[in-house]
Amino acid sequence: MSRILDRIILLIYCLGAVLLQEADTAFLAAFLSAVIYSFLGYYFRQRSLHIILAAFYISFAIFFPTFLLFFPVILYGFAEDKLFLSLILVVEFCLFHFHHAPWRLLPFLILGSAITLWLDHQTSLYEMLDAEFKKMRDDSVERNLLLKQKNQSLLEKQNYEIYNAVLKERNRIAREIHDNTGHMLSRSILLTGAAKAINKEEGLTPLLSQLEETLNTAMTDIRKSVHDLHDESVNLKETLDNLIESFSFCPAVMEYDMGFQIPQAVRYGFIAIIREALNNVIKHSNADRVHILVREHPALYQLIIEDNGTDIKTSKLTDGTGMGLTNIKDRVDSLDGNLQIQIENGFRIFITIPKKEAL
Incomplete structure (x- = not known):
């Protein structure tokens, strides 16, 4: 908003030249050209566009000296983009001298140029301070978020230690x-x-x-x-960590996202299911990676066990009639859960257990 205000101030200042020179058609054309340059330069902040517009304006100024009166507006665009300030000032002086314009207009242009440079300096300083303030505000918000996350992590760690x-x-x-x-x-x-x-x-x-x-x-x-x-007193996470730590067939990774108040049936069910699934990996798979996800949702408990095995040695694993999978299915059914088995791109067991008031 400051940049458009600066341009309006300069346009008003340049209009003051009507006191020094008659407002004819050329004066009106120069004013309209300066307005178009200002607003195009403001809304399309591209250096190449500024240079092209300024080149057209200077070309008109060669043939119509009245255009020199609005040179401070053109100078502001160059000052904003830090483009050849000294060169544009030289061009302005040369055009002024070329047209043998009345020397009473020279102080008007010099003052206008000085006002232009001062406005650009103040606005640039304001923009710099505003950018620093926004950066400090964003950094402060980010630090507060990080602090909040650390506090949350600390509280969760303390709650887990108490549990x-x-x-x-x-x-x-x-x-x-x-x-x-x-x-x-x-x-x-x-x-x-x-x-x-x-x-x-x-x-x-x-x-x-x-x-x-x-x-x-x-x-x-x-x-x-x-x-x-x-x-x-059975700690589900600690028990599962021990199971995975003792599993040496291939690397196994677990993502654990469960609360503290887990029903006893779910805890023992998940422990038995994961133990059975890991045994199946050893007996029936050539996998070299196992991933386990244990997660609590608002309405259900979720367990996913998947590996990247490509050689399922026992056909019973694929149709769900194997003893191990039968045991898993029985445990899931006893919890009124849902069991899905997928064999695309590895072997995957997907289990969901609905939450109940007393499970």
């Missing part, structure tokens, strides 16, 4: 219950059984039987609690 610590603590508690309380209950059950065997008083027999039954019930409850704690 992992909780799982390890559950595992520790399960081991403590199994190793200490479980053993003590087992010993108590054995001692109760021994007491029943050597007991000779009829009155104590019902009490010992009730005690044994209570201890057995407590042992059953503790075993169930230990198993539940152990099942809940």
Whole structure:
């Protein structure tokens, strides 16, 4: 907007020449030519176009000296593109001298040229400052986005560490219950059984039987609690990482994008499916790369296992009747999921499991 305003100011200034010279047809033609040059130069910012337009204007100025009065407008276009400023000033002076124009117009043109150069300098300075401001603003926005991403990554890492610590603590508690309380209950059950065997008083027999039954019930409850704690403490990502790390047949890469609250059935299902799929790669494929994608979507869980094998040794793999694929299909069906198998350009297993309120 500043450039078009500069051109309007220069056109108004040059119109002031009407006070020094009669406004005839040539003056009007010069004014219209200057207007056309200004607005074409503004909307089509091409140096070649500026040079061509200026050449036409100078050609007219050779035959119609009135065109010299609007030379500051032409000079602004050259100043904006930094094109031969000194040359255009020399041309202006030579044309002025060639036409033997009244010397009273020379100060008018010199002042106009000075105003032109000053306007261009101020506008260029403003554009430079504006560009620096926009760059600083963009850099600031980019830094804020990077900082936000780093903070998000840090929060996710902290949440994962907390989640992992909780799982390890559950595992520790399960081991403590199994190793200490479980053993003590087992010993108590054995001692109760021994007491029943050597007991000779009829009155104590019902009490010992009730005690044994209570201890057995407590042992059953503790075993169930230990198993539940152990099942809940399984870290899906850590388990899958260990599976892939132990897979030495060929390079395997996993993309993992799952939340923390994963249903137990899905966790164990994915672990078993991936283990079975990797075994199938070893037994039935000549693949040299395996890619695994484990991802959680708003409405479903997704598992993709694919390799680049070209030699499927067992036909049962292609029709889904192999024991390994049957096991995979059974697990997917138990989760009400969907299984798709593709054999184009390798072997691909695509599984989706819908989310449920209690899976």
